[in-house]
Each structure stands twice: as C-alpha cells, then as structure tokens.
Amino acid sequence: MSEVEVKNLQESLQDRLGQVVDLLHKQRVVEDLTHRQEGQHQALVENLVHRQNVVELQRKLDDLHSADIAYILEALPLEDRLTVWQLVKAERDGDILLEVSDAVRETLIADMEDHELLAAAKEMDADELADLAPELPRDVVHELMESLDAQQRERVRSALSYEEDQVGALMDFEMVTIREDVTLEVVLRYLRRLRELPGHTDKVFVIDQEGALKGVLPIKRLLVNDPEKRVSEVMANDPVTFHPDADAYEAAQAFERYDLVSAPVVDKNRRLIGRLTIDEMVDLIREESESEVLNMAGLREEEDIFASVWRSLRNRWSWLAVNLITAFVASRVIGLFEGSIERLVALAALMPIVAGIGGNSGNQTITMIVRAMALDQVSTGNTRRLLKKELSVAVLNGLVWGGVIGVVAWLLYHSWSLGLVMTAAMTLNLLLAAFMGVMIPMSLAKLGKDPAMGASVMITAMTDSGGFFIFLGLATVFLM
C-alpha cells in the first residue's frame, strides 16, 4: 500500500461517518420526491439536486483513506453500503476490498461484475490475491491466474496452500534481499535504484547464492554505520524467523513480545520464502480477541451488525439450540422435585438465586481461565494450583454470600433450616461453578478445541442443573 497521508484526522471517524450518512439521507429524500412527483419540471430540478448530492458525496469519499471508506462501509446497512460502494472510484476497489471484514466483503463482491472484480484484482500483490481468491467466483479466479506470470502464480498457489491460521497464509513476498559480502555503500546505492521500498521495511534480508537466510540488516544499522563496512560485519546473525506452517497467532505474540516490525519466513532449509509484517499481526491480534469474546457468548464471527436477520439467526441458532437442551435438562431436574415444591412453594422462589449466583461466579472463573490460556499462562503443571485457588474463592464466597442469603431466607420464610439449606446449596454450587470453570476450558483445549467455545453457555448449563439439583435435593432430604 502506498504512503499514508491522511487529511483531517482531527475529524473523528464518527463525524466522517455522520457526514456520509447525512448525504445519503438527503439523496434518498430527493429520490423519493422524484418518484412521487409527476410534473416534468419538478423532476428536472430534483434531478439536478440529486446529482449535486452525488457529486458532493463522491468528493467526500475521494478525500478519505481506503481504510476509512472500509470502516464507513462496515457501519452502513446493506442498501446504503452498496450506494456508497458504487460511488467509490474503481481504482480503489481493490484496496478497500482488502480492508473490509469478511462478511462485508462478501456483500460487496456479490454486487460487482466479473470485469470489475478482474480490474480490482489485477492491482494486487500475490499475497493479497490469495486473501481474496476464496471469495471470488470460480471463473474470475481462473482468468486471473491465467493473467499472472509464473512466479506470481506460484506465490498465489503457495499462499493458498496454507490454512488461514498459518504463517504461510499471512506472509507477503515483498522482500528486499542483499548479499553479505558487499559494503553498506553498495547496499545504499542498490536501494536507491529500487525507487520504492515495500511498506514496513525496517530490515533487509541477507541471503546466500542458494537463497538461504544468513541474517538481517536492520535499516537502523545501515544508516548509522560506516558505509565502508561490509554487510557481514553489521548484520544481525540470529534474527527471529518463522516457518510458513507455524501458528500465525503465536507469530503475532512473538511480534508483540519482541517489538518486531517485520520478520523473515524461511522453509526447512532456511531458504527465505517470504516475510511477515506488523500490520498483519495487529489485525490478527484484534481478530483473535474478537473471536474470543464472540465465542464465549456462543456466536460465530461472521456476523456484521447489519447482517440480514436470516444470517443472524443462522449465526446464533447452534448455541441457542444447545441452550434449549440444557435448559430443558434443568427443567427436568426441577421436575424430579415437584413433590417437594408442592409441599414448600418457597423452594420455587429461592432456587433461581442458587442457580444465578453460581452462573455468574462460574462465568467469572471461566473468563479468567480462557484469558490466561489465550496468553499461554496456563499449563498442565499449574492446573492443581489454579483449581485450589478457585475452589478457595468459591468456599469463601459461598459462606459469606450464601450466609447473607441464608439469613434473608430465614427472615422471609421464618425457617432457620431453610436458611441453612440455602447457605449449604450456595456454597456447593459455587464449588461446582469453580471446578467446572477451570475444567471446561482445559478439557476443550485438550480435545484440540477453542477453549472459549460456548464457554458461557456450558458453564451456565452446569450451574443451573447443578444448582437446582443441589438445592432441591438438600431441601428434600433435610426439610421434608
């Protein structure tokens, strides 16, 4: 992507979005009028106004950075989004398609003709093409591949051969390479001849005849060292490197930990095959945290906020269905004790407290654990210790808050034994919540699943059924 020069950053994104929405609104009012009015003269005037609005909107859009247009497209409902998309200059289509989220990209691509898609895609680098290819119509991809030279085609193929979460799918091929036996002076002259350097070039890669990575020359060192020195004297010999089949999220964490801007990707023989840059890694860090939040609530990640109702339903149904089953199980647990409830109706009013506090507390524990696992701080070695801590917290919470609610139950229903059962049930259910809050994400991880997956639904299922069973069971044994 080209050099960033953004105008009016002082205007917040929200303001810019507001302006676009205003202009869209004006235009729509005019359109409505034009449709309604019959007189030719009026239609003509309104057509003029309409055209003026369009021109103003177009000018506004031309002033905006592609990333900002992407943001605006994401924040607009489908109809408005497509109106804006039509007004964007064709040569910017490619940049913007690469910036928007997957769900929004799909709606934009669906609105484009094949020849528009081809034109947009022809501007792209191999790694960008590979990003886009899975969402393009088959024949467009085919025609596109035909138009590439052998090296580019090979690169697109290679990028496509990796899973989405592997380093290989995120690397680009814009590497500046040099030999170790030349002087810095020669390197400086060589760079000058390139006329342009790829974005995020904070180091150039030093390779031998076979293309194997010998080291990296940070631009900082290139600038401050004597130009007479040789690259081999100045380069870093043992840089952080990544393998194309490594986990991309781990690479992102390494970027974060070691404050990297770019890093070489090498194959098994240390041949340089690509590079990773911080901008891709930042996007990844953002996406990972997003999908974690969404996963915990039992949502998949593809839903944008203006997705159609139908798409939203599909996104949410799988976990709602699970929840329906777990709620039904909890209901049957209560069903087991209908006799007790008939005899002491207070049980019906008190049982949701036991279940609710358990659910809340379990959610706190599971959130902590999922977070810590995402940061790689939990290993099997410290499970016991974590469990011990969470169980201690649960016992104390149970005795204190369970005690409080026990006293309240005693005052309300004038039965100290009911209060005692309440306190005991709360404590036991909090213990269950703590235990499950630690074990659910750990077991999911052991099974190779995402530990955040539906965590909230699952822990609530446990604390509901468990809470009802514990409370009603204790009540039946001790109060009936």
Place this chain on the structure above:
Amino acid sequence: MSEVEVKNLQESLQDRLGQVVDLLHKQRVVEDLTHRQEGQHQALVENLVHRQNVVELQRKLDDLHSADIAYILEALPLEDRLTVWQLVKAERDGDILLEVSDAVRETLIADMEDHELLAAAKEMDADELADLAPELPRDVVHELMESLDAQQRERVRSALSYEEDQVGALMDFEMVTIREDVTLEVVLRYLRRLRELPGHTDKVFVIDQEGALKGVLPIKRLLVNDPEKRVSEVMANDPVTFHPDADAYEAAQAFERYDLVSAPVVDKNRRLIGRLTIDEMVDLIREESESEVLNMAGLREEEDIFASVWRSLRNRWSWLAVNLITAFVASRVIGLFEGSIERLVALAALMPIVAGIGGNSGNQTITMIVRAMALDQVSTGNTRRLLKKELSVAVLNGLVWGGVIGVVAWLLYHSWSLGLVMTAAMTLNLLLAAFMGVMIPMSLAKLGKDPAMGASVMITAMTDSGGFFIFLGLATVFLM
C-alpha cells in the same frame, strides 16, 4: 530497548516455562531435604546440588529475552516468581519491570530494596520512568527526580500529568529531528553521527526553528531519493499527528487503520513534543480487548491468575454483590406468584427455561453490540435500525424455539394452553432480551461509562426477573 536477537524461538514459550518450573522444582526438593536432614555431610552435598541447580537456572534466564522472562514471571505463583526474580541479573530489572503486567509488577516491586529500585530506574527513559513512577515508593521517586537533568525531569512531569488513557501518557521522547532546507545527503551524515537510532524509527521529524512540525521524512524516501534533493522536496507535508490529550485508544485504532509504525505528537501550536510507536499501540489494543472480556463478566482487570485468594475476592465481589441483589429481586418476582405455583407446580419447572433462553440470547445481542461499539460502528443514527434487526431476530427465535418448547410442554403436561403460554412467554422474553441487549450498552455509553461494564450480569438480571414475571403473569391470567 536494544536490538532484538532472540535465540531458540523455535522452542515454544511453554517449553521454556516448563524448563524453569522443572529447575525450580528440583531446587525445592533439595531445599526440603537440606532442612530435614541433620547430618553435616549430607547437608554439604545437597548444598552443592542446590548451588548447581541455581547456576543452571540462572544460565537459562540469562539466555532469555526480557519479554520472555516477564512472561515466565507472570505464569509463576508468587513464591516461585520471587525466587526467579532474585536470580535475574540486576541490570535487567528495569527492562523486565516495564514488560510485566501491573499486578505482577506490584509483587516484584514489593520484593525490592529502595537501592535496587533506584538502580533499575536510572537506566530508564523519561516515558518509561513515568510509567513506573506511580507504583514506586514515594522517597524512591523523590530521589530519582533529583538525579535527573532539567529536561528529563520536565518530561517525566509532563508524561505524569496525563491520564493513563491519553496519548500524552504513552508517548516517548526519542525523536530524531531535522530541518527542511538541508539535503538528504546531510541528513544521512547526521544520522550516521548519532551512532544509534531509537527503536521503531521509520521516519524522522522535520521541524522549524520554533520546533513546529513541518512534515515527516519517511526513512523509505530518504533511502530511495537522490541525496542531492532537499528534505522539503521529499518529505510528507501532512502526516497523521496526535495531540497529547487525545484518547489513546483512538490513536491505536488510527495506527491499525493507517498501518503506522510511528507518529508525531504535537501540541496546540503544532510544536513537536513526542512520538507514538506501534509497540505501545499493540499493547493497548491487547489490553482493551482484555478489559472488555473481563468487564463483561464483571471482573476488574488487575487480577493475575495467581493472585491471592483475598485479591481475587475483592476483584469479584462488587459484581457478585450486584448479582445477589438482582437474583433476590428475581426471587421476589417468583414470590408474587407463589399461589399460582402451588396450584400448578409445572410452572416452577418450566419458568427457568424462559429465563435461561432469554439470558443466553440477550448475552449474544449485548456481546455483538459491545463489540460493534468498541469498533466505533454504532452511532445514534443507526440505533433504530439495529433495534429493528435484533427485535426481528427475537420474534423469529421466539416463535420457532418457543414453539418447540411449547409443544414439549404440551406433551409433558398434557395442557395445550400451558404450551401456548410457554411459547408466548418465550417470545416476549426474547424481545425484552433484544431490547435490553441494545439499550444497556448504549445507555452506559451515553452516561460516559464503559459499555461492557458488567453487561452480562445486567442483561441476565433483566431476562431473569422479566422472564419469571412474563411467564408466571401470563400463566396466572390465562391458566388460573
């Protein structure tokens, strides 16, 4: 921070953590033995083994990057953490203190003598000192400030004068500045004389005599342009700049959107006063998503997973207490209808289904909205539309899943009217969940609060009390 050269990145962090834990474990076994055994000879042998272990551990630590040691310290329980901390070379204390999380940093500082803290702090830049200062003992800070020169002291003061979430608190002062009327050749010579460039220098700042920012010269352009050209011909005139009192998180989003590596911070008169770098912004993006996840579950952010039980309790109590009150309210709602439940005990078994599905569905909605708000995609302009979409999803979910559960209720309890009440209650509670899921975070934001704050606890409170009231109310009206 110095140039990154990391050894053995191929070894995962988990492995390295494992090795340290093993060594710690060995050492502890030896210590236990030494305490237990009386014989002098044995003690001597074990002392030797013990010392060997310590040496091995120390060697291991010396090989690790400061960021990795920080990670290991965070993943260790307090006692082990302090053992490792004692073994870390004193000259690395500062670097590591800057890398660890706030909660862990507090435990490390508590374990250090004043003179150790002073020594560690003396290595730091002004912005790093300002980061650390609030957590240091008063007299250490005082002595430290005395030892600084006037400019440094001024910088620390200025950094401390900003809130944690303002750009001013995150900027550093390691700027390379040049004049616009010199040639690139002169700039290159000037840089060479500096001997070292600050980390993340992807551009140098062009200022006039008054120190006002005229533009930036990207290193990329410096390298590829003719050295005879003047800075003014090559520089970017309108770079992205930030004000020190701007919101830091918005700055981070701008870094992400515009793929920045560094950016100038200017005051009202466009005087250059500092710079922001991508590494600080990445940390911020990470922290924001973390606190969002934790806030939704009603946790504050300061708890590390090995925090003491007491600290964990304090972290979780405020929202648990809120939850206790809301659960009590829900219980009283049921209490209102004890008469109905006594007459039809099936109500007690069915009511948690209505409340549970509502809670789950409300959590899905609120998670979506909080996410979209964090990404700035929600404005008052599109509230109505969002609400309409969420309510449509709720009606459909209510009719479909409510219908299913209504049929199940009919089959279980042989009452079609009970089934109908169930379906109606589910639909209404899902509508309530959708409405509250949109309105709670929006209202919190309007009140200037974090929209994620306890979102999960609040929505569950609504759907519990609401669900019980709707279901039992409908049942009382139509079935009694």
